[in-house]
Amino acid sequence: MKPRLVKSQREMEGRFEDVWVLVDEEDEVETWPDDAELGIVGSPTIRQDGPVRASGAARYTVDVQLPGMLHALVLRAPLARCRVTALDVDAARAIAGVRAAIGPDAPLTIEGESPLTAEPAWAGDPIAVVAADTPEAAVAGIAALAATFEPLAPLGLEAGLAEQRFTEEPRENVRGEPDAALEGADVRVELTFETPAHVQSPLEPHAAVARWEGDTLTAWVSTQGMFDARRELARRFALAPEQVRVISEYIGGGFGAKQGAGVEAVIAAELARATGRPVRLALGRHEEQVVGGRRSWTRQTVTLGARRDGTLEAIELAAVVDMGVGGWVFPVAEPALSLYACPNVRTMVFPVRTSLRAQNAFRAPGVVEGVTVLEQAIDDLAAELGIDPLDLRRRNHVDRDQASGLPYSSKRLLDCYDRAAELAGWESRAALREPQPDGLLRGMGCATQIWWGGGGPPAHATVRLDAEARALVTTGIQDIGTGTLTSARMIAAEELGLPLDRVFARGGDTLPNVYSPVSGGSMTTPAVMPAVRSAAGKVRRILLSLAADVLEIGVADLDLSDGRIRSRDGALDVDVVEVTGKLGNATIDGSGARGPNPDGFRVNTFGCQIAQIAVDPGTGVVTVERVVAVHDVGRIVNPLGASSQAEGGVLQGIGYALSEELVVDPTTGYPVNGHLDDYKVPTIADVPEILVDFVNTPDPNLPNLGAKGLGEPPIVPTAAAIANAFAHATGRRASAIPLTPARVLEALA
Amino acid sequence: MSIEVNGEAHVLDVPPTRRLLAVLRDDLALTGTKHGCGEGACGACAVLLDGLPVASCLLPVAAAEGLAVTTIEGLSRDDGSDLQGAFVAEDALQCGFCTPGQIVSATALLASVARPTRDEIRAAMAGNICRCGAYPKIERAILRASGQDVA
Numbered sequence: 001m002k003p004r005l006v007k008s009q010r011e012m013e014g015r016f017e018d019v020w021v022l023v024d025e026e027d028e029v030e031t032w033p034d035d036a037e038l039g040i041v042g043s044p045t046i047r048q049d050g051p052v053r054a055s056g057a058a059r060y061t062v063d064v065q066l067p068g069m070l071h072a073l074v075l076r077a078p079l080a081r082c083r084v085t086a087l088d089v090d091a092a093r094a095i096a097g098v099r100a101a102i103g104p105d106a107p108l109t110i111e112g113e114s115p116l117t118a119e120p121a122w123a124g125d126p127i128a129v130v131a132a133d134t135p136e137a138a139v140a141g142i143a144a145l146a147a148t149f150e151p152l153a154p155l156g157l158e159a160g161l162a163e164q165r166f167t168e169e170p171r172e173n174v175r176g177e178p179d180a181a182l183e184g185a186d187v188r189v190e191l192t193f194e195t196p197a198h199v200q201s202p203l204e205p206h207a208a209v210a211r212w213e214g215d216t217l218t219a220w221v222s223t224q225g226m227f228d229a230r231r232e233l234a235r236r237f238a239l240a241p242e243q244v245r246v247i248s249e250y251i252g253g254g255f256g257a258k259q260g261a262g263v264e265a266v267i268a269a270e271l272a273r274a275t276g277r278p279v280r281l282a283l284g285r286h287e288e289q290v291v292g293g294r295r296s297w298t299r300q301t302v303t304l305g306a307r308r309d310g311t312l313e314a315i316e317l318a319a320v321v322d323m324g325v326g327g328w329v330f331p332v333a334e335p336a337l338s339l340y341a342c343p344n345v346r347t348m349v350f351p352v353r354t355s356l357r358a359q360n361a362f363r364a365p366g367v368v369e370g371v372t373v374l375e376q377a378i379d380d381l382a383a384e385l386g387i388d389p390l391d392l393r394r395r396n397h398v399d400r401d402q403a404s405g406l407p408y409s410s411k412r413l414l415d416c417y418d419r420a421a422e423l424a425g426w427e428s429r430a431a432l433r434e435p436q437p438d439g440l441l442r443g444m445g446c447a448t449q450i451w452w453g454g455g456g457p458p459a460h461a462t463v464r465l466d467a468e469a470r471a472l473v474t475t476g477i478q479d480i481g482t483g484t485l486t487s488a489r490m491i492a493a494e495e496l497g498l499p500l501d502r503v504f505a506r507g508g509d510t511l512p513n514v515y516s517p518v519s520g521g522s523m524t525t526p527a528v529m530p531a532v533r534s535a536a537g538k539v540r541r542i543l544l545s546l547a548a549d550v551l552e553i554g555v556a557d558l559d560l561s562d563g564r565i566r567s568r569d570g571a572l573d574v575d576v577v578e579v580t581g582k583l584g585n586a587t588i589d590g591s592g593a594r595g596p597n598p599d600g601f602r603v604n605t606f607g608c609q610i611a612q613i614a615v616d617p618g619t620g621v622v623t624v625e626r627v628v629a630v631h632d633v634g635r636i637v638n639p640l641g642a643s644s645q646a647e648g649g650v651l652q653g654i655g656y657a658l659s660e661e662l663v664v665d666p667t668t669g670y671p672v673n674g675h676l677d678d679y680k681v682p683t684i685a686d687v688p689e690i691l692v693d694f695v696n697t698p699d700p701n702l703p704n705l706g707a708k709g710l711g712e713p714p715i716v717p718t719a720a721a722i723a724n725a726f727a728h729a730t731g732r733r734a735s736a737i738p739l740t741p742a743r744v745l746e747a748l749a
Numbered sequence: 750m751s752i753e754v755n756g757e758a759h760v761l762d763v764p765p766t767r768r769l770l771a772v773l774r775d776d777l778a779l780t781g782t783k784h785g786c787g788e789g790a791c792g793a794c795a796v797l798l799d800g801l802p803v804a805s806c807l808l809p810v811a812a813a814e815g816l817a818v819t820t821i822e823g824l825s826r827d828d829g830s831d832l833q834g835a836f837v838a839e840d841a842l843q844c845g846f847c848t849p850g851q852i853v854s855a856t857a858l859l860a861s862v863a864r865p866t867r868d869e870i871r872a873a874m875a876g877n878i879c880r881c882g883a884y885p886k887i888e889r890a891i892l893r894a895s896g897q898d899v900a
Contacts, residue, residue, distance in 0.1 A: 050837035053845030055829055056781020056821030060846060063780035135771070203785045203793055203846040203880050252783075252846030253880050285786040481844025481881050640840045644886060648843060651882030676878060677790040684884040685875040 008596035010456050011603070013365065013521045014331045021457040021596050027534040028595065029495070031703055032635075039561065040494045042696075044640035048486045048505060049250075049479070058250040061207040061222040062282045069209070070099055070131040072271055072281040073138040075145055076291065077120030077127060080154035080355035080669025084118040084127055084147055091144040092130055097137030099275045101145070103128040110236045110270055115263045122325050122357050123670045124291035126263060131271040131279050154355040154669025157297075157322050167323045167353045173333060175402065176344035181314035185305025189384050191377040193302075194736035195369045195719075196661035197322065198295035200362050201681055204252020206292055207282035208265035210272040217272075218245045221265045224254040225518035226478050229261040230510045236266055237273075242513070248478040249508035255652070256361030256520060257293040258480075289674035294662055295362035297322040298332060298369045302377040305344075310387045310395045314344040317374070321349060324356035330366025335374045338604075339450050341398035355669040361520060363652060364451055364712035368719070372656075372737065375447040375720035379727060389724065390417055390426060390446055390608075401602035409601040409701035412632040413448065416608040416695060420446065420630040423691050424610035432612070433728070440614040442625075445724025447609055447717035453633060453709035454603025454702065455526025459594040460515050463492055463535040465543065467583040469563065469576045470502050473535070475528055476516030477507035482711060483641035484524045488532045490638060491705070495536035496543075497560035498576065505532075514591075522605065522709025525637060527594055530704035534592030542588045547579045601701050605713045607631030609650070611721040615729050617748055620741030624654055624688040624722060629714055634699040635707040646692040646714040653718025655682045658738050752813050754779065755823030765811035769803075770794045772810045773820060781821035781849045785878070792877030795850040796820050802857040821849035824856060832856055832894040839899070841890035843881035851877050855891050864895045 003024040010019045032038060052058045084104070092101035102108070104118040104127060115126050130141035155165065182188060202222075209220040217237060221229045226246040233244045251258070264281045272279040283292065298321050305314035317336040321329065333347035362368075382389040394417060400407045421427070424444065432442040462474045473492045479485045488505035496503065507516065516528045540560060547565050548555035557568050566573045580588075597603055612626040627650050636642045659680040665672050673679045692714075698706025719737055726744075727733050734747040751760045752769075754777060761776060770787075773779045773796070782805060785793030789804040796805045797819035824830055832855055835841070842848040851874070858865055858873040865873065870891050879887065889899045 046837055046840060047842070049845070050840070050842065051829070051833070053842055054833040054836045054848055054852065055825035056849040057825070058845055059780065060783075062784065063774075065775075065778060065780070135775070201880055202844070203783070203791065203878065204844070251844060253844040255880070285788060285791075481842075483840075483843070644840050644843060644881075644883060647885050648882030651884065652880075675788060675790060676786045677788060681878055681880060682882070682884075683875045683878060684887060685871045687871075687884045687888070690885055 006596060008457060011452055011454060014334055014452055019457065022593050023595055024593060026538060027592050029533055029537045029704055031698065031706055034698060038494055040490045040500060041637055042639065045486060045490055045638050046640065047483050048489050060204050060250045060252050061209060061220045062204055064209040064220045064280065066209065066211060066278040069278040069280055070133060070271065070275060071135045071138045072129055072131040072268060072279050073142050074126045075128040075142050075147060076287065077123060077125040078670065079149060079151050080123040081152040082120055082149040083152065085150050086146065086148040087128060088144065088146050089128065091146065092141040095137060095141045095144050097133040098130055098141040099133065099277065100131040100271050101128065101141055108270055109273060110266060111238055112236060115266060122355050124287065124357060129267050129271065131275055155353060156666060157352055157354050160352040160354055161320055161350065165353050167326045167351045168329065170351065171329065171349045173337060173347045178314045178316055178344040178346040181344035182303060182305040182316060185313045186308045187381065187384055188303060188305050189377060189380045190301065190303045191373065191380055192299065193373045193376060194299045195297065195372050196738055197297040198362055198656050198660055199289055199662050199679055200255040200257035200293055201289065201679065202253030202255060202257060205283035205285065205288035206258060206262050206264050208262065208268045209278060209280045210265060210269035211278040212272050215239065216243045217269055218247065219265050219269060220247045221261060222251050223248050223258045223260060223262065224478060224480055224520055225260055226510050227476060227515055228259065228518060229265060232261040233265060233269060237269060246510045247508060251478055251480045254480045254519065255363050256365060259360065285676060286674045289679055290671050291357050293357065293360035293362065295365060295368065296359040300373040302374055304377050304381050306381055306385065308385065310385055310392045312340050312342040312396045315342050317347040319349045321351050322354050323351045324354055324358050327358035327360055332366040332370045334367055335370035335450060337403055338401060339374060339448055340396035356664065363649065363715045367451055368716055371447060371716050372719045372723065375717065376723050376733065379445065379724045380733065390421055393417065393448055404602060406600060406602045409603045410634065410699040411606055412695040412697060413606040416606060416630040416632055419693055420608040420610045420628045423693065424612065424628040426610060440616055441729040442612065442614050443725040443729025444610060444612045445721045445728050447720035447724060449607035449609065449631065449713050449716040451522060451605050451712045451716055452603065453522035453526065453605040453712065454597055455523040455709060456597050457594040458515055459517055459527040459531045460591065461528065461531040461535045462514055462589065462591045463539045465539050465580060465588040467580050469498065469580040471496055471498060473503065473505040473532055474512050474514045475505060475507045475532065476514050477524060477528055478519050479507060480519045482524065482645060483638060486641060487525060487529060487637045491529050491532045492536040495533050496540050497562065499563050502563060522711040522713065524709065526702065526708050529637065529707060531592040531594045533704055535590045538590030538592065539588050543579065550579050550582060595703065598701055603702065603708065605631065605633045605708050607713050607717065609717040609721045611725045613722060613725040613729060615726065615744060620744035622658055622726065622739050622744060626689040627718065628691045630693045631713050632695040633708040633710045633713060634702060635705055636694050636696045637707055642694065642710055643692045645710050647690050649714025650690050650718050651682050651687065653715045654686065654722065656737065657719035657722040661738050750810065750814060752810060752818060754818045755820060763810060766809045768806055769808040769810045769813050770805040773805060779820050779822050783846055783849060785847065792854060793847050793850040795853040795877065797853060797857060800857065800860055802854050821853060824852060830856065832859065835890040835894035839886045839890040839893060841883050841886040843883050847877060847879045851879065851887055859895055864897055865891065
């Protein structure tokens with residue numbers, strides 16, 4: 001059948017949209033069965049780009065140096081709200097080495113709104129930019145602007161709630177009859193809890209380098225979405241997409257913060273066009289911490305109603321979210337709506353406008369916040385009922401998405417509970433409460449993870465095999481450190497029957513015009529890897545067909561693995577180069593497109609984490625001793641990379657639970673700890689024992705690979721498990737995370 | 750001003766207060782050493798000064814005169830060190846941005862303690878932030894590179 005366009009659904013972090021999908025039956029490959037003997041997929045495999053990253057040779061955006069390149073700096077609002085009363089752009093232009101200075105009044109060549117303003121509405125809002133021959137001259141240029149400001153009162157959160165100053169209409173979601181169900185419940189518990197503003201803090205800041213050659217723009221951008229960046233730059237500069245090339249080969253972390261072109265690439269390209277020189281704009285650390293983005297502060301009140309036997313009857317959630325000046329309202333209510341079977345649910349989300357930058361994504365945005373509070377309420381309910389917390393969760397297990405009524409494509413959460421309990425020694429949990437020889441208070445807590453991660457179209461890949469039997473896999477992946485290019489290499493090598501060292505996967509460049517989605521939403525593996533496998537499958541079929549001709553044997557009698565072509569009777573066994581060597585300068589090419597997910601299912605990931613902690617009642621210091629993380633994300637492509645992802649997610653969750661909190665001065669509205677010495681991310685000294693395991697069973701309803709995404713899941717339940725361990729250890733529930741010594745001592749007082 | 754970097758002498762016409770990191774990255778195009786915070790708080794800019802790890806983002810280049818500066822590029826010659834091989838084998842890096850600094854600090858550690866304990870590793874490496882959270886595997890890589898059991 002000919003390729004055709006089919007209407008399907010695309011999911012990104014729980015938001016569904018209709019898309020047209022190119023469906024080509026030739027892309028369909030048989031799903032590897034559970035017991036398939038795979039030589040590469042499923043085996044721990046080192047990163048393809050490990051050596052280049054470990055040698056310092058990897059070139060990140062901030063490392064790009066071009067002849068004649070200028071250095072750009074941004075003047076930003078030092079107060080959350082103010083009016084610029086004076087700005088001497090001419091004085092900045094007069095500084096030796098300054099090539100351009102642009103203030104908020106200057107006409108720009110870009111389409112749409114200027115990123116510069118004379119009336120800053122948030123802490124760090126850009127006011128003016130300077131481009132100079134050297135970084136020092138740029139600093140001098142910014143100083144010469146001699147900006148003065150009239151301060152305005154920042155928009156506070158509590159006042160905003162009282163005044164109903166929202167970034168968009170509050171969202172209410174009701175299922176069943178929550179009021180009546182709460183009223184009639186045998187047992188009710190209520191918990192109000194605050195979660196902090198949590199800063200992504202990638203070590204490479206947001207950065208871009210722009211260079212024009214005639215009407216074509218090349219932009220090196222530290223972004224998770226280079227195709228989004230290309231589209232945005234094309235729109236801003238009124239170009240066709242092919243006139244813009246975005247390069248994002250090495251990215252020093254993103255965690256959700258680096259979307260699209262960003263203001264950095266737009267300004268760099270504007271300055272490059274104005275000066276005729278390449279321009280680099282990289283945020284400084286303080287800028288990154290203040291304007292790079294954050295997971296929003298929330299205050300949530302959860303009320304649960306249940307029967308004596310632990311059956312949940314009602315959930316009510318009211319969540320206040322500090323949005324800053326806008327942004328997506330992330331799915332903070334999703335856990336209340338979907339984590340457990342419950343017929344009566346009401347969720348209300350109040351997105352309050354304040355004077356911080358618009359909130360943006362940070363690894364499992366919304367769901368981390370929601371799980372952190374809901375899962376503590378579930379533990380309070382377990383305590384109230386005298387039921388083991390894991391048992392209470394098992395009793396309220398649900399096998400379908402309750403909003404849509406659709407079954408999950410697969411859900412092995414019960415296996416996760418069992419395995420996590422076994423690894424953590426859950427059955428001896430009570431003994432931790434006995435007096436400890438070291439005088440510390442110990443406890444163990446659990447929490448459940450839910451996230452999407454099913455991926456979907458569009459995603460494309462090509463595979464090109466040359467005469468030396470080397471395969472080049474081309475994708476649109478921007479590998480932000482997750483190792484997804486290594487996974488693409490493994491999938492292609494497995495399908496092609498070639499050893500790993502004959503396969504190389506590339507991404508990080510829009511020039512080949514092979515599309516992959518943003519590196520976010522836990523979708524790269526489930527979206528792109530099936531396309532890679534389909535492309536490799538086409539090359540394999542062509543290669544075997546050529547082999548049949550060359551070797552004068554029926555194609556059905558041939559097999560290809562480990563770089564050798566063998567006849568099934570064992571009589572023939574030759575290196576694949578015997579066939580490819582005859583190609584000369586020709587290549588065998590295949591392309592693959594990700595097909596749609598099957599109708600009639602919701603695709604989600606699940607897991608359980610159990611944390612053991614020790615609390616020093618004298619100092620208030622909390623030490624995480626062990627975290628067990630067991631997740632169900634379908635097939636695991638690379639167990640080595642997967643365990644790294646899980647450990648990294650757990651560690652960011654530990655930071656969220658214990659030490660990370662962006663603190664805002666209420667008088668100025670400006671963050672007071674926008675540096676890495678006062679915004680405390682975990683160090684190696686904070687690392688507990690982390691035990692990672694996966695169900696590792698392919699999702700039978702996900703075609704091609706049966707693999708789901710893993711970026712988000714491991715951060716989702718960590719803080720909740722730690723907070724529950726804290727309550728277990730101390731018998732007290734804190735009112736907020738992070739559990740700093742001050743908060744702990746307050747809770748214990 | 751002249752400084753010695755990775756065994757090579759360089760004569761530079763730069764202000765003596767320019768930070769060593771800026772000299773390495775912008776003047777000598779040795780971009781393996783990273784600018785993570787510019788405040789000595791993250792370790793991404795670590796280089797060796799006569800074998801001792803320093804934050805090159807804080808150090809005026811004049812302070813490096815007469816001392817041997819070793820950067821990640823210097824450690825990467827001849828296929829790199831056992832430590833770099835161990836980082837790759839143990840998957841002790843994710844985005845890789847902090848990795849040069851991690852390897853520089855670990856190199857200094859192994860030069861002073863041939864077989865460090867886990868506690869010694871944690872103490873020596875606590876100034877090197879890895880936001881991706883590769884720490885468990887960084888610890889394993891250092892144990893492996895020092896010939897110890899990585900169970």
